[in-house]
Amino acid sequence: MEIADKLKLLISKKYISVVLFVLLDIVFILFLAYLGYKMYGIYTETQALNVEIDQLKSSSLLIKNNKDLLEGNIGEYNILLDRMIPDSETYFQVISALEQLEDRMGVSIESYSINLSETTEEKMSLTLTISGTKESIESLFEYYRYSGGRLITNEELEYSRKDLESTIFIINVFHAAADTTLSSDGSGSNIISTEDIEFIKSIEEKL
Amino acid sequence: MKRRINLFSQRIDNQTAKRYLRYGKRVTYGVLLFGVVTLMVFFGTYVFLNKNLADLKTKKNTYNRYILANQSFNQEIQHFIHKFSLLKTYISTDAEGYRYYQSLLSIVEPVGLTDNIESFSIENTHEVNFSLSASTYEEGIQTLAFFERPEVLKHFDSLTLESFDISQNIAEYSLNFNGVMKPLK
Numbered sequence: 001m002e003i004a005d006k007l008k009l010l011i012s013k014k015y016i017s018v019v020l021f022v023l024l025d026i027v028f029i030l031f032l033a034y035l036g037y038k039m040y041g042i043y044t045e046t047q048a049l050n051v052e053i054d055q056l057k058s059s060s061l062l063i064k065n066n067k068d069l070l071e072g073n074i075g076e077y078n079i080l081l082d083r084m085i086p087d088s089e090t091y092f093q094v095i096s097a098l099e100q101l102e103d104r105m106g107v108s109i110e111s112y113s114i115n116l117s118e119t120t121e122e123k124m125s126l127t128l129t130i131s132g133t134k135e136s137i138e139s140l141f142e143y144y145r146y147s148g149g150r151l152i153t154n155e156e157l158e159y160s161r162k163d164l165e166s167t168i169f170i171i172n173v174f175h176a177a178a179d180t181t182l183s184s185d186g187s188g189s190n191i192i193s194t195e196d197i198e199f200i201k202s203i204e205e206k207l
Numbered sequence: 208m209k210r211r212i213n214l215f216s217q218r219i220d221n222q223t224a225k226r227y228l229r230y231g232k233r234v235t236y237g238v239l240l241f242g243v244v245t246l247m248v249f250f251g252t253y254v255f256l257n258k259n260l261a262d263l264k265t266k267k268n269t270y271n272r273y274i275l276a277n278q279s280f281n282q283e284i285q286h287f288i289h290k291f292s293l294l295k296t297y298i299s300t301d302a303e304g305y306r307y308y309q310s311l312l313s314i315v316e317p318v319g320l321t322d323n324i325e326s327f328s329i330e331n332t333h334e335v336n337f338s339l340s341a342s343t344y345e346e347g348i349q350t351l352a353f354f355e356r357p358e359v360l361k362h363f364d365s366l367t368l369e370s371f372d373i374s375q376n377i378a379e380y381s382l383n384f385n386g387v388m389k390p391l392k
Binding site: 018021022024025028029031032035036038039042043045046049050052053056057059060062063066067070071074075077078081082084085122123138141142145151153154155156157158159160161162172174176178190192196200 | 228232235238273281283285290291294300330
């Protein structure tokens, strides 16, 4: 009998309206939460898209800014750059560069050794023991950078005029794989100037 | 036995229920009002974000079409930029030692000391060491005096005489300098 009374009370107008309102509130809040979640999804998508667009814009600008100057010869310049900094390194490439250096500079490379402490993933550091005349050794010191048919650098020059038969010359040769993260590397602000092209052309004559 | 009904306690329950009902209604209306306002704000933001997203997608497609139309050049230029920037970086580590050696020769040439340079070393930081020979003590002093001249010192950021030695077997003096040369243009 009591249960029946309670049920009657529950379905009386007052309670029904409150219950309906509460249910409506819950549904409403859930809907708002869903809408908020959807908006957050759109926001994160927008953020990701903005990053992507920045990269694409950078690539587009890079093309636009350099197309006129480079379009005709860029393949040729890339071949030249790959000669100076090859994608990979082999023992024979290094030997070939040293032989070319000997032939062109007129010095004799008596021995060479790898400086392991100075060698990195992209740089191979070699200590050369060379002999030759004063002129040939000075010629090597002047023209070593491109005379091996590739880029060679020297971070510290040591020259003793008294000891021309065993001059120590430390060189670096480099290699670097083609960049796989293309779009992130080529910033749109990179504009190749005619001076850069002249610089590359001048290297070509020396290789 | 006659059962008695406690009317007073029933009235209290009724009043409490009514109070809760009133409170519940107020909360419900409040939530509803807040919900409507929030919904309007959310809806406005949602429309704005959606439009923004659509604009960005259009922009992305435009860039993609341009890059696709220049795909071959794009790959070439990316490669070029990568290797060219490496080239410049590697060259910047080069000591260019011979240029500085020539510079030193041109500094000492006016006083005929070019043949007196015995050794020379320089790092890519322009830190330099060189030694000059002198056949007599007086010549050594003159060499030292030469390197104290302002027109000579202007080529160096710093220069010090590290040692002034005499050879044991032959009467020859050796002046060893170290310092930092100014960068050449």
